[in-house]
Amino acid sequence: MKILIIGTGYVGATTAMVLAESGWEVTGLDVDAFKIERLRQGRLHFHEPSLEDLISKHVHSGRLLFTTDKETAIAEHDVIFICVGTPSQPDGNADLRYVQQAAEDIGYWMNDYKLVVTKSTVPVGTQEQIIAWIKAAQRKAYPFDVASNPEFLxxxxxxxxxxxxxxxxxxxxxxxxxxQLQKLYEVFQCPWIVTKPRTAELIKYASNAFLATKISYMNELARLCDELKINVKEVADGMGLDPRIGPSFLQAGLGYGGSCFPKDVSELVMTSRKHEVNLHILDQVMEVNRNQFTYLLDKARSRLGSFADKNIAVLGLAFKPNTDDIREAPALRMIQELLLEQAKVKLFDPVAKLPGHAAYEAVTVCALVEEALQDAEAIILCTEWTEFEQLDWENLKVLLGQANFFDGRNMMDARRMRGIGYYYQGIGNDY
Structure with a gap:
């Protein structure tokens, strides 16, 4: 089988890599010529640890190719993965325009039987829509199948x-x-679920929504821990030892962000409303997440009195470490609020970059963490990059205007930070 990947973003590039690593001939197709040119050189257009090395390995071996030629790519490949983006629309529904375009391109250019595999995260029932879009675009009624194969990356x-x-x-x-898909994935030793397309589509949304629920639950619990003077980390450790709960996603902080959880929870809620079912828990999950960043800001405001004309160092922009993804990042909401209150914001992130629009022109982006800390009257940590934990915080204190540290990811040891002279506040972990 020759494999085509439509869309070379995070999911598409990773899918292309893993299939090439499994021994298949793979081609990545994208309309963005800049992305394709970088990939042809074995370079990524986003940050993901170790992925670029494996992409480069298979580009140079000839097992992995990249192209912008839709007609040739679709005609020459047997299995076609749809890995395009499905961002949220303003009303919370998933935007399927890129999925529809991919389906119509497949229908128009196909010249024989094709297996179309949807790896993009799509609402329940999308597989049926893709079938309709392909049929409507066909110039000749070639046979095809459409399968759902959600990613869990x-x-x-x-x-x-x-x-x-x-x-x-x-x-x-x-x-x-x-x-065909079992043959494609035969090298992997893990549980398999073969089910109806709608079930597969829902498994993806239900999984992400449940993980988001764990995060929001712990963030609310952290507020109670602050009032009771209990360390939420110790509570999470005790909970996580129960195999029915597990330790993952029990870390209190500023809330979830990124390209998956916010849009997937929103889309699942929208799907439920269309079918007149209320998912009340998920409504509250989203509400808690929207406002979680303000909890830490309130702590900082109580200490400083006002943010106006105060030098604030924001450490971390990406929604999580080891990525440059800033979509729905809590740090963005934090920065916007600080600017509204006339703070002087200096930002440092080792990888991620601010959006280019005018809303962030007042932010000073620093190349070194020391530049961000110079004369700062408060530090707000928004991303738990390992290098922040490894900094010499005792010696860095001399750079600061005031040694106020607000830890949005509960990364630091509260006792240690206070012991070396910081006023330290986290989220439910100060005890």
Missing amino acids: REGKAVEDALQPDRIVIGTDSASATE
């Missing part, structure tokens, strides 16, 4: 998750499609 750990998946989910009504 963590940004910052995509290579690990792709090469060692914890499960493979295939949604299809076709025995032939199932057989």
Whole structure:
């Protein structure tokens, strides 16, 4: 089988890599010529640890190719993965315009049987829409199958998750499609679920929504821990030892962000409303997450009195470490609020960059963490980059105007930070 990946973003590039690593011939297709040119050189257009090395390895071996030629790519490949983006629309629904365009391109240019595999995260029922879009675009009624094969990749750990998946989910009504995908993934030793397309689509949304729920639950619990003078980390450790709960996603902080959880929870809620079912818990999950960053800001405001004309160092912009993804990053909301209150904001992130629009022109972006700390009257840590934990905070204190440290990720040891002279506040971890 020759494999085509439509879309070379985070999911597409990782899927292309893992299939090439498994021994298949793979081509990545994208309309963005800049991305394709970089990929042809074995270079990524985003940050993901170890992925660029593996992309480069297979580009140079000839197993992995990249192109902007839709007609040739679709005609010459047997299995076609749709890996395009599905961002949220303003009303919370998933935007399927890129999925529809990919489906129509496949229908128009196909010249024989094709297995179309949807790896993009799409609302329940999208597989049926893709079938309709392909049929409507066909110039000749070639046969095809459409299967759902959702991805379960963590940004910052995509290579690990792709090469060692914890499960493979295939949604299809076709025995032939199932057989082809089982052959494609035969090197992986993990549980398999073969089910209906709608079920596969829902598994993805339900998984992300449940993880988001764990995060918001711990963030609310952290507020109670502050009132009771209990360390939320110790509570999480005790909870996580229960195998029915597990330790993952029990870290209190500024809330979730990125390209998956915010849009996926929103889309699942919108789907439920269309079917007149209320997912009350998820409504509250989103509400807690929207406002979580203000909890730390309130702590900082109580200490400083006002942010006006105060020098504030913001450490970390990406929504999580080991990625440059700033979509729905809590740091962005934090910075916007600080600017509204006339603070002087200096930002440092080792990888991520601010959006280019005018709203952030007042932010001083620093190349070194020391520049951000110079004369700062408060430090607000928004991303738990390992290098922040490893800094010599005792010696860095001389750079500061005031040694106020507000830890939005509970990264530091509260007792140690206070012991070396900082006024330290985290989220439920100060005790």
